Each structure stands twice: as structure tokens, then as C-alpha cells.
Amino acid sequence: MIDDRALVSRIMSGDKQAFRLLIKQHERLVAHMVSRLVDRNEDREELCQDVFLKVYEKISLFSFQSKLSTWIATIAYRMGINHLRKKKIELSDIPEEESFTSHFVSDSDPQESMENNEIETMTLKLIDQLPPHYKTILTLYHIDQMNYAEIGEVTGMPEGTVKNYLFRARNLLKEKVKKYLGKEQLL
């Protein structure tokens, strides 16, 4: 496999094949991040495209201070957040109020959900309801296997904050799933 330095050098010299390779290597990472932040598939694909166009445009500025994947993830994160700001979507902290999961816990029919083995699906829906920063951190940590330092670099947050957000988000999800399962057992 070609290393980051050689790949960047080839792209800078105008090698489109190398750029195609860069896209292939990182499209899953970008798709993971974008799909967690943006709802509509059309917007997701367009944003992924814009991310890679930005990568191509700015590749000469990449200074190898980090991994290429971290740098690309940083661009994807910033563009994702800007997209949300343009759409005036709230970037707030985790909501503590009960209404956060009421839609999934109270309004749905738990029995029906359980029959369809929907706990995982419900958890994924809860993840979708988390604020964007939390979703990004969870995705980068659990799916893209980044460490705290790399996630900190991508999001611009101190490592301690990343760790705290990660633990808080998982704890909140655990509490909500536990509540859901509790209701299920009462039926």
C-alpha cells in the first residue's frame, strides 16, 4: 500500500489516479462522519463530494504533522458543522430532559419493537438524536478506531473533553436503553 507522503506527492504533481486512490481509501471515513451529521442522502453525497474537492484543493497545505486520515476527517468535521450551521441546526450539549427519548421510549410500542429485535435499532436512533459533536466522537472512536488524541485533533477539543464527551454519551445511551428494557419487562 502506498504511503501518505508518496500519495500526496503524486496528487500534487497532478496524478488523478492517485487522487482516485485517496478517495477510495478514505471514502468510508468521510461517509461515516457525514452520515452521522446530515440526515438526507442527497445532502450527504453532496457534502462528501465537497469534502474531497476541498481535500484536493488544499492538499498542498498538508504538512504531515498528522495522519492523512486525521487531516481529511478534520475537513469533513468542519464542513459538516458548517453545513449544520447553514441549516440552522442546533449544536447544543446533550439534552438532559426527559423529552430527549420520550419519542422512542414512551410513544412506540415496546412489545412490537422487541418482537422485531429492535433494541439495536432503537439505540441507533438514540445516537442520531445526540448533538453533532457527541455523534462525531462516538463514530470516530467506535467505527473508525481513532484514539482520543486523534479525535481531539479532528474536533479541536482537548483530549480530556473528548474522553468526557465519550463517557457521558455512552452513559446516557445506557440509561435510556435500560429504561426502555425496564418498561419492556413490566409488560
Place this chain on the structure above:
Amino acid sequence: MNDKDEDLQQQFDRGDFHAEGIEAQVYQKVFDALKREPEFTLPVDFADRLVTLVEEKERVREISRDNFWLGLGLFSMVITLIVAFALTEFKLSVGIFQFFSGYPGLVSFGTAFILLLNWIDKKIIRKIEAF
């Protein structure tokens, strides 16, 4: 979040999970869901389409750059002509065209030669450069 939660989460993170009980079971479900990739995937030809888009953008940029230099060249030429006319007090007359009328063969050859050079440049030289 209490120490027990932190401890459980760390055990899952390390992959050496031993605890039992409802808390642990729920965490197991949460961690399983977190590891599941989002369903959204990019089309298989995403990279190809993007490369084509980049090439198209570069082509447009190149044409714009060429047009800019052409415009600048024409502008410079006009300025130079104006300055030259002013400095030499040149008066335009039809005498020069009367001179050409004495050499119709030379004028025809010159025109045909310039056209040929342009045709060669367009059809052959630019194609070779493209490879």
C-alpha cells in the same frame, strides 16, 4: 456518571469484559450498536465521478486563465499601438494596402501559411502535448 460506569466502559474499551448484571448487559447492547456502521454508503462510481469533476473544473480554470492572458495581451497591444502612434505621430493611410496590391501571390501565400500553421498547432501539436 459514577465510578462503576467508568469502570464498565473502560472494560469494554479494553475488550476484557468480565462484569455481570443488568448494567453490563445494557452496556453490551450500547457498545454493539455503536460498532454498527451507518447504513449510508457512497455510490461505487463516486471516486470516478469526482475525478471527472476535478478534471472538468481544471479545464474550465485553464480556459479562464487563457482568456485572461489573451485579454491582457490584446489590451497591451492596443495600449502599445496608441503610445506608438502618439510618439511617432503616425497617420493611418490606405497607401500600405496599395503596396500589397502589387504582390497578390505573396499576400495569398502569407495568409495560407499562417492558416496552415494554426491548423497544425490545433490538430497535431496540442494533441501531442495532451499525451
